[in-house]
Amino acid sequence: MKQVLILIYVICFWGKLHAQETVDNVKQTEISQKVEVLLAKMTLKEKIGQMNQYNGFWNVTGPAPTNGGAAIKYEHLKSGQVGSMLNVRGVAEVRKVQKIAVEETRLGIPLIIGFDVIHGYKTISPIPLAEAASWDLAAIKKSAEVAASEAAASGINWTFAPMVDISRDARWGRVMEGAGEDPYLGSKIGYARVKGFQGDDLSKKNTIAACAKHFAAYGFAESGRDYNTVDVGMATLQNTIFPPFKATVDAGVKTFMNSFNELNGIPATGNAFLQREILKKEWGYKGFVVSDWGSINEMVAHGYAKDKEQASELAANAGSDMDMESYGYVNHLEKLIHKGKVDIRLIDDAVKRILTVKYELGLFDDPYLYCDEKLEKSVIGSPENQAAVLDMAKKSIVLLKNEKALLPLNKKGQKIAVIGALAQDKNSPLGSWRLAADDNTAISVLEGLKNYKENTITYAKGVVLTEGKTDFTLETKINEDDASGIAEAVALAAKNDVVIMVLGENGFQSGEGRSRTTLDLPGLQQKLLEAVYEVNKNIVLVLMNGRPLTINWADENVPAIVETWHLGTQSGNAIASVLYGDYNPSGKLPMTFPKSVGQIPIYYNYKSTGRPTIPAPNMVFWSHYIDESNEPLYEFGYGLSYTSFRYSNLKLSKSTFKNGEKIILSCTLTNTGKIEGKEVVQLYIQDKFASITRPVKELKGFKIISLKPGESKEVGFIIEEEMLQFYSAKGIWEAEEGDFNVFVGGSSNTILESEFELVD
Numbered sequence: 103m104k105q106v107l108i109l110i111y112v113i114c115f116w117g118k119l120h121a122q123e124t125v126d127n128v129k130q131t132e133i134s135q136k137v138e139v140l141l142a143k144m145t146l147k148e149k150i151g152q153m154n155q156y157n158g159f160w161n162v163t164g165p166a167p168t169n170g171g172a173a174i175k176y177e178h179l180k181s182g183q184v185g186s187m188l189n190v191r192g193v194a195e196v197r198k199v200q201k202i203a204v205e206e207t208r209l210g211i212p213l214i215i216g217f218d219v220i221h222g223y224k225t226i227s228p229i230p231l232a233e234a235a236s237w238d239l240a241a242i243k244k245s246a247e248v249a250a251s252e253a254a255a256s257g258i259n260w261t262f263a264p265m266v267d268i269s270r271d272a273r274w275g276r277v278m279e280g281a282g283e284d285p286y287l288g289s290k291i292g293y294a295r296v297k298g299f300q301g302d303d304l305s306k307k308n309t310i311a312a313c314a315k316h317f318a319a320y321g322f323a324e325s326g327r328d329y330n331t332v333d334v335g336m337a338t339l340q341n342t343i344f345p346p347f348k349a350t351v352d353a354g355v356k357t358f359m360n361s362f363n364e365l366n367g368i369p370a371t372g373n374a375f376l377q378r379e380i381l382k383k384e385w386g387y388k389g390f391v392v393s394d395w396g397s398i399n400e401m402v403a404h405g406y407a408k409d410k411e412q413a414s415e416l417a418a419n420a421g422s423d424m425d426m427e428s429y430g431y432v433n434h435l436e437k438l439i440h441k442g443k444v445d446i447r448l449i450d451d452a453v454k455r456i457l458t459v460k461y462e463l464g465l466f467d468d469p470y471l472y473c474d475e476k477l478e479k480s481v482i483g484s485p486e487n488q489a490a491v492l493d494m495a496k497k498s499i500v501l502l503k504n505e506k507a508l509l510p511l512n513k514k515g516q517k518i519a520v521i522g523a524l525a526q527d528k529n530s531p532l533g534s535w536r537l538a539a540d541d542n543t544a545i546s547v548l549e550g551l552k553n554y555k556e557n558t559i560t561y562a563k564g565v566v567l568t569e570g571k572t573d574f575t576l577e578t579k580i581n582e583d584d585a586s587g588i589a590e591a592v593a594l595a596a597k598n599d600v601v602i603m604v605l606g607e608n609g610f611q612s613g614e615g616r617s618r619t620t621l622d623l624p625g626l627q628q629k630l631l632e633a634v635y636e637v638n639k640n641i642v643l644v645l646m647n648g649r650p651l652t653i654n655w656a657d658e659n660v661p662a663i664v665e666t667w668h669l670g671t672q673s674g675n676a677i678a679s680v681l682y683g684d685y686n687p688s689g690k691l692p693m694t695f696p697k698s699v700g701q702i703p704i705y706y707n708y709k710s711t712g713r714p715t716i717p718a719p720n721m722v723f724w725s726h727y728i729d730e731s732n733e734p735l736y737e738f739g740y741g742l743s744y745t746s747f748r749y750s751n752l753k754l755s756k757s758t759f760k761n762g763e764k765i766i767l768s769c770t771l772t773n774t775g776k777i778e779g780k781e782v783v784q785l786y787i788q789d790k791f792a793s794i795t796r797p798v799k800e801l802k803g804f805k806i807i808s809l810k811p812g813e814s815k816e817v818g819f820i821i822e823e824e825m826l827q828f829y830s831a832k833g834i835w836e837a838e839e840g841d842f843n844v845f846v847g848g849s850s851n852t853i854l855e856s857e858f859e860l861v862d
Contacts, residue, residue, distance in 0.1 A: 247308075272649045315360075521564045545673055647668070770815070778809065780808045
């Protein structure tokens, strides 16, 4: 009977799935037909207009602009020569510009409204790098859903996220915006975020179109310097950089954004290999590509185009469908077409892609779909959204060190000194890329700690971290001179049982244009830390930062270290919950923490080289440094818990298998501690020899397992041929026969190991 019920369930499930596919196919056919009809009505100027995106250029609640560049943009808007606008937000503002596009232009084509909704709109989630530390795909998807719901309620229907750039260089400020160094984890997270933003029906009021960026290789900028040159080989491009982008295509992402960097001598905006050969041809991508801000014109500065006209020609021919704030297409495309330098068929293709997304968003059915004032008031900052970002924040925290069980803190009877300017900062926890958030709306660490009222908590700033006004547009000036507050902090620390020191980066020290040459604690914070340590060694170091830092001294001396990143609106509540043990931390690092900047780029899935180990005593001719070890401070995948776990009993169902077959891997995970906890069990595989050299290990799976004290569970993974595929010397994705090592553990520094063989 049970088998019959299962069979009925399977039949119903596949029937429902097939029915949904049929409905989706019919809907797409109808949209395609509508697009063709509309395209046939459009003049060349109107087509080019759909490829033109402008930033918000006037106060829409005031009078229309009458002179200058704003007046020209306004006339373009009224004449149907604008397809999209960005940075217009709020129902009243969006309704005003949408009304002009729909009611004053000849064809009434609605605008798509874009905005950088990176990790929340008003209610801010942890920065994406922090979310990646959770390894919790359901929570990450939920975070994107919250962001989409608030943005959509404010009139926005397109976000420039997720950023899926892989990066191995913490000097690059935009690591805060991505998922870290690993293509497998990055792919899973990119997929989850697209699904969170777009939902299962893009025409619903609570969903927005996502944008995979930056295509491609932006995270490999030389020296970690933003916008810098990128020069990588095809193997790195295919095996490391492309997979997260391909995952977003598989997730149905509606738009792509090209990158600022050049790739092997050709700026990405004008790179036909990236946009036409890989994205649109090989991957069969149906959405549209938008340039990054002004990147079409920047091809002149790159030395790739002689002027803006040629830059527009190169971008259009390469497959960049929409021009963000370069004014290149609107000013030059028409004459380029008449000169025969750009084929009208490429214009039609770009416009079809853009119109299709607008139809999918439901904008042609209701141009004011995203302009609901009641929804705007009820959704933004709702208790449900606050609860979701609090959950996400707690899951993002990584426990790096906890000697002598200093954590969790006692909930009563302790005298606690809280030290550090970031402890009372209500702005930095919001992080970079939170353009719609109101300043100083985060719960500070100090506020979160004071919710636990049975301890005595006192506070000292110690040292000022930043001087003067700091925001997204201004350089952050770090205090290097004023140490006047250290004496007060030291005196306070001496009188307390425990010291919580909140140190790290200001919220705007990471993000776009925020590259660093050092990764230590900025300003005088290290001096403050060492001074406090002299009088009280019971220090809990709470790190608040947007990238991996070099904290060697703290690792050697401070007994407890907690990586909290920039956690968003509910930051202080999440941190306090972890410090007091109401939430047992389970986060794992998505990026390697170096011991020295000189080790960068540093990452777990490196190649072994021809001289990977010491050849003989006192020999220097092997791959190493003479002043530092090769090992990181904290490896990828690392993270502790308030309990402990034991890995044992690794088994493979067979040691040899063929393409089309599977191996079942299992191991036993045991909670050997005294409290319930979660562990991220990680599976790594090494292809021991291949047509091109392969990394020493690669993440190929992970599972989050929750265990009570003393409880054991068997954890299983399925190893199949697809898991072993890579871009081979033949220039194809394939799994080559041969020997493989398989590893399982709680970080990339794995515990258990076995081997198997793939045969022809």
